[in-house]
Amino acid sequence: MAELDLMAPGPLPGITAHSLATLSPDSGSASPAEEEDKGSLGSPQGEIEGQDTGTGLQGGPGGEGEKEILCDFCLGASRVRAVKSCLTCMVNYCEEHLRPHQENSKLHSHQLTEPVKDRDLRTCPAHHSPLVAFCHPDRQCICQECGQGEHKGHISVSLDAARRDKEAELRVTQLDLERKLKLNENAIARLQANHKSVLVSVSEVKMVAEEQFGELLAAMRKAQADVMLFLEEKEQAALSQASGIKTHLEHRSAEMEKSKQELGRIAGISNTVLFLEEYCKFKDIEDSSFPSVYIGLKDKLSGIHKVITDSTVHLIQLLQNYKEKLQEFAKEGEKLSVGCDL
Known part of the structure; x- marks a missing residue:
């Protein structure tokens, strides 16, 4: 098998790229130099085997018995024997928990095998070889054959190096998340603190509005009473x-x-001299002037009616402008308001 080199020009900063170990064509075991390179890649098979210590039971002398493989989805003491292992999910399933893989068409593409140990699940699902490196462009763990195939020429590092890099990235993500969480909690705290302030402020403005409108209603009632009294006085005067x-x-x-009777009497006087004297005397004392019977109240009332109508229309317009002025003020307040920036 030709030597596999996954190094590519310009590896990511802070990450040392490694070439994968070359397997000998006869036995599949690595040469000493290759064993050292595998160690630099984290020796995942060795680590998993070390983690799997204790999974087997001691058998007879010189032998090691193996423990029954249990379902990874069962909980506690109720775990039962696994009937299948999924190399795609890397999980052991009992008959009950295997049902989704059998019934859900989306899971039919998963590769199922006879139950295997956890250490054997950590293998390449395509080639069933140990996962020895991490491909950065594709963000997945790969085996040696993957590196010679679809991942050939990709920048890859050992699993340990990839873990160190991702752990550092995870810590940065955690710190950033904690910072955003703190900002969010502070914003919530400010909103909670402002809740009472908003209620108090609105209540104060409501009290002012009720007071002002009360004064306005009182002034309108007084103006109405004054107008009615004025009209009543004019009416009484007229x-x-x-x-x-x-x-x-x-x-x-x-x-x-x-006078009519007097004129009748004068008209009955037969003596001409006496008639003339009496008639001339009557004319001297007769009052021919008549008082004016026209009362010009209607003209005055027309002027009063115009004053009342014009004043009422003006007041109604002012009242209608209340809402428009409040909306204009609200728009100006929105322009000046500062949003919460997390």
């Missing part, structure tokens, strides 16, 4: 004037009735 004129006219009627 009625009183009309009553006075009527009394005067009634008195004049009585006087004219007397």
Whole structure:
């Protein structure tokens, strides 16, 4: 088998790229130099085997019995024997927990095998070879055959180096997440602190608005009372004037009735000299003037009606402008407001 080299020009900063170990064509075991290179790649098979220590039971002398492979999805003491292992999920399944792989068409492409140990699950699902490196462009663990095939020429590092790099990246992500979480919690705390302030502030403005509108209603009621009193006074003055004129006219009627009788008497005088004297005397004392019976209240009332109408229209317009002014103020406030930047 030709030597596999996964190094590529320009590896990622802070990450040392390694070439994968070359397997000898006869036994598949690596040469001493290659064993050292495998050690630099983290020796995943050795690590997994070390982690698997204790999974087997001691058998007879010189031998090692193996423990029953249990389902990874069963919990606690209720774990039962696995019937299949999924090389895609890298999990052992009992008959009950294997059902999704059998019934869900999306999982039919997963590679199922007879139950194998956890250490054997950590192998390449395509080539069933140990995973020995991490391919950066494809962000996945690969075996030696993967490196010679679809991942050939990709930048790759040992599993340990990849873990160190991803752990460092994870710590940065954790710190950034903690920072954002703290900012978010601070924003929530500020909102909670402002909740009462908002309620108090709005309540204060409501009280002012109720007070001002109360004063406005009181002023409107007073203006209404003043207008009604003014009209009543004008009405009483006009009625009183009309009553006075009527009394005067009634008195004049009585006087004219007397004059009428006097004229009848004068007309019956046969003596010409006496007739002339009496008639001329009557004319000298006769009052031919008549008082004006026109009361110009209607013209005054027309002017009063116009004042009341114009003033009412103006007040209504002012009241209608309340909402428009509030909306304009709100828009200006939105322009000046600062958003919460997390």
